[in-house]
Amino acid sequence: MKYIILIAAITFTFLIACNSGNKQPNTTNDAAQPTPASNSAEQQAINTKPSSSVNGIINGYLDMKNALANDDGNGAATAGNTMVEAFEKFDKSALTTKQKATYEDIEDDAREHAEHIGKNGSNIKHQREHFDMLSKDIYQLAKTIGGGVTLYYDHCLMYNNNKGADWISETKEIANPYLGKSMPTCGSVKEELK
Numbered sequence: 001m002k003y004i005i006l007i008a009a010i011t012f013t014f015l016i017a018c019n020s021g022n023k024q025p026n027t028t029n030d031a032a033q034p035t036p037a038s039n040s041a042e043q044q045a046i047n048t049k050p051s052s053s054v055n056g057i058i059n060g061y062l063d064m065k066n067a068l069a070n071d072d073g074n075g076a077a078t079a080g081n082t083m084v085e086a087f088e089k090f091d092k093s094a095l096t097t098k099q100k101a102t103y104e105d106i107e108d109d110a111r112e113h114a115e116h117i118g119k120n121g122s123n124i125k126h127q128r129e130h131f132d133m134l135s136k137d138i139y140q141l142a143k144t145i146g147g148g149v150t151l152y153y154d155h156c157l158m159y160n161n162n163k164g165a166d167w168i169s170e171t172k173e174i175a176n177p178y179l180g181k182s183m184p185t186c187g188s189v190k191e192e193l194k
Contacts, residue, residue, distance in 0.1 A: 054090065054141070054145050054146070054147070054148065055147070055148040056082075056085075056089065057086040057090065057110075057138075057141065058138070058141075058142065058147040058148060058149075058151075059082075059086075060079050060080075060082040060083035060085075060086050060114070061079070061083060061134070061138050062168070062169070062170050063075070063078075063079035063082065064076045064079035064080060064083065064114075064117060064131065064134075064177075065131075065167055065168070065169060065175070065177045066177075067079055068124070068127065068128060068131060068178070068180060069175040069176060069177045069180060069184060070180065070181065071124060071180040071181050073120070073122060073123065073124040073127055074121040074122075076117055076121070076124070076131075077118050077120065077121030077127070079117070079118075080114045080115065080116070080117035080118030080119075080127075081114075081118040083111075083114035083118075084114050084115055084118060087110070087111045087114070090103075090107075092104075095145070098144065099144050099145050102140055102141065102144040102145070103141065103144075105140075106138075106140050109133070110137035110138065110141070113130040113133050113134035113137070116130045117130050117131060124180075128159075128178055131177060131178075132159070132160070132165045132178070135165070135166055135167045135168060136166070138168050139166065139168060142168060142193050146194075147168075147193065149170060150170075150192060150194050151168050151169065151192075151193040152169045152171065152189050152191070152192055152193070153166060153167075153168060153189070153190045153192075153193060154166065154167050154168070154169050154187050154188065155187055155188055155189075155190045156176050156178050156179065156187040157187075158179065158183070158186055159178035159179065160178075165178050166190065168193070172189055173185075174188070174189075
């Protein structure tokens with residue numbers, strides 16, 4: 001009986017921890033977040049959506065996030081393959097110097113993670129490991145080039161033995177790609193990307 005009560009208490013604590021940040025975005029400044037541009041012309045150039053080809057990358061990523069949130073490894077694999085194709089078709093010619101540097105910095109790494117996810121439809125744990133690293137690259141891409149729509153930078157503090165992980169979402173509502181259906185609303189919005 002003591003064990004049942006202990007398990008119930010631990011489960012309750014985890015649920016409270018996961019749902020405590022769902023309502024309000026975190027507005028604290030993180031050292032890892034890029035600083036704003038020094039002048040408005042440069043900021044306007046950074047926020048310019050150079051072409052719809054970036055939307056292909058972002059949409060593939062969002063499809064992957066949604067598949068992982070639904071514990072759908074095959075859907076995540078399909079989205080990974082879509083992302084690889086979108087990277088191949090991406091047109092860098094309309095990018096500013098800063099945007100091009102950021103894109104070139106993340107391109108190979110992000111494409112490799114998308115390829116791994118695309119080849120491992122039956123291993124969702126491995127897909128989620130690569131999705132964690134891919135999310136860092138996509139955050140930099142969306143922050144520098146834009147995603148074509150308002151995006152949300154979310155955080156799950158429980159993933160990877162409580163080390164936590166971030167992801168990009170198209171909605172404010174949390175749909176956790178790391179914990180999937182076992183804890184779908186675990187997480188909070190850290191930042192809104194426009």
